[in-house]
Amino acid sequence: MTPGYPEGMTTEVPPSAPPDTAPDAVPEEDWLHLEHQICFSLHAASRAFNGVYRVLLKELGLTYPQYLVMLVLWEHGRTPVKRLGEHLRLDSGTLSPLLKRLEAAGLVRRERSTRDERSVEVLPTGQGVALRERAALVPRRIMAATGFTLEEIVDLRSRLDRLTGALDAAALEEAPDCG
Amino acid sequence: MTPGYPEGMTTEVPPSAPPDTAPDAVPEEDWLHLEHQICFSLHAASRAFNGVYRVLLKELGLTYPQYLVMLVLWEHGRTPVKRLGEHLRLDSGTLSPLLKRLEAAGLVRRERSTRDERSVEVLPTGQGVALRERAALVPRRIMAATGFTLEEIVDLRSRLDRLTGALDAAALEEAPDCG
DNA sequence: CGCAATTCAGTTGTGCACAACTTAATGACG
DNA sequence: CGTCATTAAGTTGTGCACAACTGAATTGCG
Numbered sequence: 001m002t003p004g005y006p007e008g009m010t011t012e013v014p015p016s017a018p019p020d021t022a023p024d025a026v027p028e029e030d031w032l033h034l035e036h037q038i039c040f041s042l043h044a045a046s047r048a049f050n051g052v053y054r055v056l057l058k059e060l061g062l063t064y065p066q067y068l069v070m071l072v073l074w075e076h077g078r079t080p081v082k083r084l085g086e087h088l089r090l091d092s093g094t095l096s097p098l099l100k101r102l103e104a105a106g107l108v109r110r111e112r113s114t115r116d117e118r119s120v121e122v123l124p125t126g127q128g129v130a131l132r133e134r135a136a137l138v139p140r141r142i143m144a145a146t147g148f149t150l151e152e153i154v155d156l157r158s159r160l161d162r163l164t165g166a167l168d169a170a171a172l173e174e175a176p177d178c179g
Numbered sequence: 180m181t182p183g184y185p186e187g188m189t190t191e192v193p194p195s196a197p198p199d200t201a202p203d204a205v206p207e208e209d210w211l212h213l214e215h216q217i218c219f220s221l222h223a224a225s226r227a228f229n230g231v232y233r234v235l236l237k238e239l240g241l242t243y244p245q246y247l248v249m250l251v252l253w254e255h256g257r258t259p260v261k262r263l264g265e266h267l268r269l270d271s272g273t274l275s276p277l278l279k280r281l282e283a284a285g286l287v288r289r290e291r292s293t294r295d296e297r298s299v300e301v302l303p304t305g306q307g308v309a310l311r312e313r314a315a316l317v318p319r320r321i322m323a324a325t326g327f328t329l330e331e332i333v334d335l336r337s338r339l340d341r342l343t344g345a346l347d348a349a350a351l352e353e354a355p356d357c358g
Numbered sequence: 359c360g361c362a363a364t365t366c367a368g369t370t371g372t373g374c375a376c377a378a379c380t381t382a383a384t385g386a387c388g
Numbered sequence: 389c390g391t392c393a394t395t396a397a398g399t400t401g402t403g404c405a406c407a408a409c410t411g412a413a414t415t416g417c418g
Contacts, residue, residue, distance in 0.1 A: 044343045045225075048342070048350070055350055068222065082367085117414085157220045163335075164227040166325050276398090280373080296382080361416100361418090365414070366411100
């Protein structure tokens with residue numbers, strides 16, 4: 001292991017070290033290496049999670065994002081697409097076709113609001129509500145699959161939420177100028 | 180907040196409580212609720228991370244998965260598609276078109292192995308190697324965006340790796356029978 | 359009222375993830 | 389040697405994520 005760099009690959013990063021963002025004395029060369037591992041980990045964890053859900057949700061006929069939508073609908077009932085997007089951090093470009101598929105599957109209905117005709121409200125059908133009972137087994141099986149205790153899960157969740165908040169804020173600052 | 184359930188939504192989950200997997204005395208009804216928050220968190224964190232990378236990598240002309248591929252190539256040089264897939268947990272269905280785009284961008288070349296004509300080896304072009312210098316700034320900016328210390332990041336990484344390992348193992352057991 | 363700006367859902371186009379399949383090369387075995 | 393299982397890469401089809409855009413409804417303001 002630790003294969004080292006192939007010839008011609010060591011790219012002498014200029015030694016400019018902005019001291020405000022560097023939390024430690026990590027050589028510049030090692031950053032890509034470390035980074036390497038970290039972003040792999042997050043990416044891989046997300047996909048592994050998705051994979052386990054895929055297996056469990058297959059018998060419910062749901063994909064993972066569809067399951068997330070149903071969770072919101074089971075909890076809140078009739079919900080405008082806009083609010084679904086806020087809960088799930090998804091825009092209409094993702095939700096519109098997804099909801100169309102859920103509607104085609106007979107799990108939700110979409111009704112244009114009478115008060116504001118721009119808005120479309122989504123509500124679970126009887127079949128959609130009934131699915132909740134079968135879905136109730138999923139969380140426990142997911143928990144078992146992680147091998148984590150409840151405390152560990154909750155702790156991980158709070159870290160991830162903090163991460164998400166920081167990243168969202170950074171993305172906003174990064175966007176137009178601000179630099 | 181805490182909107183409560185809309186009428187007709189409370190679905191009396193049967194009180195069967197398998198004691199082997201329940202780490203705590205959490206009411207069955209609350210599982211979906213808790214689950215709700217947890218899977219949202221992971222999903223959202225992954226997408227938030229992706230969003231920040233998207234912004235930073237835009238000026239390099241890379242997507243996040245393409246960046247992951249380049250990280251492997253920068254570290255290991257010439258690598259067969261098969262091994263890339265092992266590093267990144269991706270199959271040829273994902274990698275083939277991705278590598279085709281990287282090749283079209285002039286960042287990598289693909290060469291069929293002479294020793295085993297089934298295998299295709301990927302290697303960075305001069306342009307691809309040169310890109311590494313500009314990419315060296317990315318990890319630091321990502322770190323800054325997270326607001327996490329190096330220790331926190333490393334700790335989070337180990338948790339996520341443990342999670343991924345457990346989930347992968349569970350997915351294998353879940354698959355055919357094993358029940 | 360009349361018109362511009364905003365809001366909301368939907369569409370289009372690109373790219374990733376993955377299951378299922380195809381094709382070609384390799385290796386094992388009789 | 390010939391046959392068959394295995395392996396590697398690629399292709400096809402479905403679905404998600406997101407940017408950019410369209411179009412209709414609403415709101416704000418003069």
